[in-house]
Amino acid sequence: MRRRKFLILGILPAIFLMTFLFVLPSLWGIYSSFTNMALLGKEAANFRFLGLENYIKLFKDSSFYTSFVNTIYFVVGSALIGQFLLGLIIALLIDYAEKKKIPGRGIVYGIVLLAWINPTLIAGFQWSAMYDYYYGTLNKFLNLLGIQKINWLGTMPMLSVIVANIWRGTAFTMLIWLSALKTVPLELYEASKIDGANAFNRFRYITVPILRDIITVNLIQITMATMGAFLLIWAITSGGPGLKTTTLSLFAYRTAFEAYRLGYGSAIAVIMLIINLVFGIIYIRLFRRR
Amino acid sequence: MKILVSIIFLFMIIFFGVPFLWLYFSAFDKEASAFIKFPNFTLSNFIEVFREYNFTRYLVNSSFVATITMILTVLIVAISSYSISRIKWKYKNAFLYSLLLLHSIPLSTTMVPIYGIMRILRLRNSYLGLILIYTAMQLPFLIWLMKGFFDTIPEELEEASWIDGCSFFKGLFKVILPVSLPGILVVSVLSFLGAWGESMLILILVDSEKMKTVPLIFYEAMRTVGGYMEVRYELVSSFAILFQIPVMILFILSRKLLAVSIIPGVER
Numbered sequence: 121m122r123r124r125k126f127l128i129l130g131i132l133p134a135i136f137l138m139t140f141l142f143v144l145p146s147l148w149g150i151y152s153s154f155t156n157m158a159l160l161g162k163e164a165a166n167f168r169f170l171g172l173e174n175y176i177k178l179f180k181d182s183s184f185y186t187s188f189v190n191t192i193y194f195v196v197g198s199a200l201i202g203q204f205l206l207g208l209i210i211a212l213l214i215d216y217a218e219k220k221k222i223p224g225r226g227i228v229y230g231i232v233l234l235a236w237i238n239p240t241l242i243a244g245f246q247w248s249a250m251y252d253y254y255y256g257t258l259n260k261f262l263n264l265l266g267i268q269k270i271n272w273l274g275t276m277p278m279l280s281v282i283v284a285n286i287w288r289g290t291a292f293t294m295l296i297w298l299s300a301l302k303t304v305p306l307e308l309y310e311a312s313k314i315d316g317a318n319a320f321n322r323f324r325y326i327t328v329p330i331l332r333d334i335i336t337v338n339l340i341q342i343t344m345a346t347m348g349a350f351l352l353i354w355a356i357t358s359g360g361p362g363l364k365t366t367t368l369s370l371f372a373y374r375t376a377f378e379a380y381r382l383g384y385g386s387a388i389a390v391i392m393l394i395i396n397l398v399f400g401i402i403y404i405r406l407f408r409r410r
Numbered sequence: 411m412k413i414l415v416s417i418i419f420l421f422m423i424i425f426f427g428v429p430f431l432w433l434y435f436s437a438f439d440k441e442a443s444a445f446i447k448f449p450n451f452t453l454s455n456f457i458e459v460f461r462e463y464n465f466t467r468y469l470v471n472s473s474f475v476a477t478i479t480m481i482l483t484v485l486i487v488a489i490s491s492y493s494i495s496r497i498k499w500k501y502k503n504a505f506l507y508s509l510l511l512l513h514s515i516p517l518s519t520t521m522v523p524i525y526g527i528m529r530i531l532r533l534r535n536s537y538l539g540l541i542l543i544y545t546a547m548q549l550p551f552l553i554w555l556m557k558g559f560f561d562t563i564p565e566e567l568e569e570a571s572w573i574d575g576c577s578f579f580k581g582l583f584k585v586i587l588p589v590s591l592p593g594i595l596v597v598s599v600l601s602f603l604g605a606w607g608e609s610m611l612i613l614i615l616v617d618s619e620k621m622k623t624v625p626l627i628f629y630e631a632m633r634t635v636g637g638y639m640e641v642r643y644e645l646v647s648s649f650a651i652l653f654q655i656p657v658m659i660l661f662i663l664s665r666k667l668l669a670v671s672i673i674p675g676v677e678r
């Protein structure tokens with residue numbers, strides 16, 4: 121019984137710290153979202169409760185809708201299509217190359233992983249150099265091919281940050297697929313080969329059904345991580361030009377720390393928290409089923 | 411087919427490799443630009459970073475915060491995940507899944523409220539504040555990871571030591587600690603890297619000159635060195651490399667250990 125007491129005591133520090141990180145901020149966020157709390161300006165000296173005013177304003181705010189739609193573009197483009205497909209393709213190719221002993225697979229694996237462990241801020245710096253209009257590596261390459269310069273961050277900023285984020289985050293999906301592919305029993309492939317199934321059908325009718333749950337969990341993981349992406353976009357475009365690459369997390373940041381409106385920023389954070397909790401609960405449910 | 415795969419590999423290596431090659435070339439170049447070119451080799455950028463930009467100070471700050479965070483995290487993770495692994499408790503599963511839920515919520519979601527709380531508690535611009543928040547933000551995933559590790563160690567192991575007359579703690583220390591060292595190593599590396607590389611909360615939690623860390627000074631260099639229009643790429647790249655080195659070294663050293671543990675939910 122003395123032992124049980126130690127075990128309960130042992131969990132307490134963890135609970136305390138997580139309260140400090142998640143529970144307290146969430147409560148403070150909800151509280152301040154009902155106020156006009158500000159860091160600077162005349163509102164700062166004039167603190168008062170607004171009730172639901174922030175939320176009403178938020179739902180009428182066209183910037184909010186723009187950032188919301190941008191978030192969807194960013195998630196669909198860079199996670200659900202880009203990272204997922206590219207990660208899958210690289211994993212399948214590496215898996216195939218291992219069987220056929222094709223050289224270069226180790227380098228591909230290593231370099232994809234390198235882009236992932238590389239601090240995100242550095243990735244942002246690297247890609248802003250790639251995209252630079254006058255001297256950027258990308259435009260110089262196009263020049264060599266005889267193609268006219270493109271103002272990447274001016275004319276297609278969303279696509280540019282999406283590509284940078286695919287570069288940065290593909291490794292996660294690749295790793296999941298690589299270890300998942302190893303769990304599919306080889307005998308099934310052999311049997312289907314004898315039955316005359318081609319590679320695509322083998323993938324479609326054997327690999328996918330077996331790995332379906334892993335795929336869904338992976339999709340939700342990258343969706344949530346990408347919804348919360350901040351640093352990469354912030355480093356490359358700071359959300360601009362205009363609001364063209366401002367996703368919800370950048371919108372919250374700009375509201376709170378550039379316009380100094382903490383209360384309004386908190387209201388955005390609360391909405392984001394609700395969206396994340398919904399996704400998170402779906403994620404946990406799927407995770408438990410496995 | 412083999413040739414096709416090789417060609418795709420080549421494209422992948424170019425796509426993923428060029429940004430890195432550019433970074434490393436630039437840092438050792440006398441005068442780099444946004445275009446990748448072979449460097450006119452020099453180490454003067456690194457010397458300038460240390461001489462002109464007071465880099466040692468930021469290096470000390472970052473190392474200090476990351477090391478203390480690592481120690482605190484390892485202690486808390488070891489104790490609490492062992493407790494969770496062994497305790498019989500009605501809400502154990504609920505607790506574990508709420509950890510996973512917390513882990514899945516990106517930090518940028520709660521960034522504004524975290525700023526608010528830290529300001530009220532006067533924990534901005536303080537080592538204590540950074541260490542507490544960096545420890546707390548890593549706990550959910552690391553506890554989840556380490557709890558799975560302790561589950562694989564049979565309970566009979568420590569019970570045998572208690573029967574042999576060891577006290578509760580002595581039994582844990584002599585029997586459980588040695589077998590859990592690989593797990594503790596993973597937790598140490600991940601928590602150090604987590605604290606070292608964190609570059610988002612630092613933007614809002616620190617603005618005093620003497621508290622700045624490596625990621626923050628890299629961020630400022632990226633924004634300001636040489637004015638907005640003409641970035642001094644060679645200098646910012648050197649900042650980037652100094653920021654990146656510990657990540658690369660630790661990652662390469664512990665690659666094998668990390669690869670198996672980094673992905674939650676995939677069987678080992």
